[in-house]
Amino acid sequence: MQYRLLIVEDEVNSAKYLARILETEGYKTEFTPSAEQALALIAREDYDVLLIDKVLPGMDGLEFLKRAKETSPDLLAVIITAYGSIKSAVEALKLGASDFLEKPVVPEKLLHVLHRILEQRRLTKEVIALKAGILERYQFRSLVGKDPKMRGVFAVIESLAGVDSPVLITGETGTGKDLVARAIHFESHRKNGPFVAINCAAVPETLLESELFGYERGAFTGAVRRKEGRFEQAHGGTLFLDEIGDISAPLQAKLLRTIQEKNIERLGGNRSISLDLRVIAATNKDLKDELASGRFRLDLYFRLNVVPIHLPPLRERLDDIPLLVDRILGKFAQSHDRPVPELSRDAIAKLMNHAWPGNVRELENVLERALIMTKDNVIDDVAFAHTPMESSISEPRFPLGFSTDLPLSVVRQRAIAEVEKAYLTTLLKNNKGAIGRTAADARIDARTVLRKMKQYGLKKSDFK
Ligand SMILES: Nc1ncnc2c1ncn2[C@@H]1O[C@H](COP(=O)(O)OP(=O)(O)OP(=O)(O)O)[C@@H](O)[C@H]1O
Ligand SMILES: [Mg+2]
Structure with missing residues (x-):
């Protein structure tokens, strides 16, 4: 889609400069030197964004912005102010500008700002469209997602309905x-059978075997009566082995045998019980690492990983956030018995900028908290204060003392120094200050170690 921009700027050269930058990026631009003319234009034409110079002859940029917003509230506006005039920038934002740029306008900044505000508007629109009821299209049972990878997951789940292949879910x-x-279970032909889940990491190692396989009376001290294991309980349905990456080597061997032979023996028993079930395993560990280190058996991995499903982290599918937000807020509103709240633009922007290390669960927590903090029915970004969202900012963060005010060469030097210092400190600690061993570990000579220690103010005696 080609966006239409109106540049309101009295200096022709500046306007041409902006237009050139924008047109090479595919924006369609028009230009007018006066606010009065601009008002007439926006009443007639359909623009996406206004780029407004603050200083204009006659009606000034802020006054124009105010009027433009009155007649076309959906029109996005970016105000261009003199360098360092924060006050008018803030005023512009209050009047409804989406952002501001300082003169001289830096091309990358201009493009970045436009991209961001247009993207935000797209998402805001999407949330509104969702409210209108097209949610179902992106929904698979209780799962929502429109990201291509998530749709791929839905397709795999569907294709698993009629077969019993083991599935390994990672993420x-x-x-x-x-x-x-x-979802796999309840979509499948086993949906009327049991769904039995066990978290292998939550059950103590010593109990896991009896939990899974059950035991006969007298199998061990305390086994006063016979107990069915989870495998048996899942007969005819699905057994979900969660956190599979955490099970011990002997149990891995036993699991492998069970899955291959499709039968079990209870502990302390000698009768073999045949099983009809599907096994689904899940892990948030990178099993490849576990395989490489030998902690996880390759043969078991291949047994379980017949159908792999990988769930991408939320930060790789930001487009799903509006859908998830909608669904989660709907759910919470219902359980708190209140109307479904709206999200302010700033709140949406903030959600889109967070890195979400806790993924959808974290999003749920943040929204529930925000809902509780919000008395009226609009969740604003202030509702996210004091949550982990506050501390993770979209902008890249520099280590202490660095800034873009310094030339790259200096920043690079400082970064290297910081890393070298941390590296040497760690080695010196490990080696209790022994220079020879530190040098050997670092694969450099002892003289270099000493020189760098001096450079970074590290003393041998501090590590004794
Ligand atoms: N695609 C989705 N659509 C709707 N809700 C989701 C989606 N993904 C996750 N959720 C919700 O997020 C929360 C966390 O999901 P879930 O418990 O399935 O994560 P998990 O991967 O098993 O996490 P863990 O590794 O910590 O066990 C749940 O409340 C779940 O309902
Ligand atoms: Mg889980």
């Missing part, structure tokens, strides 16, 4: 592994 914490496991 960071909170990405929906549990939910997907349930």
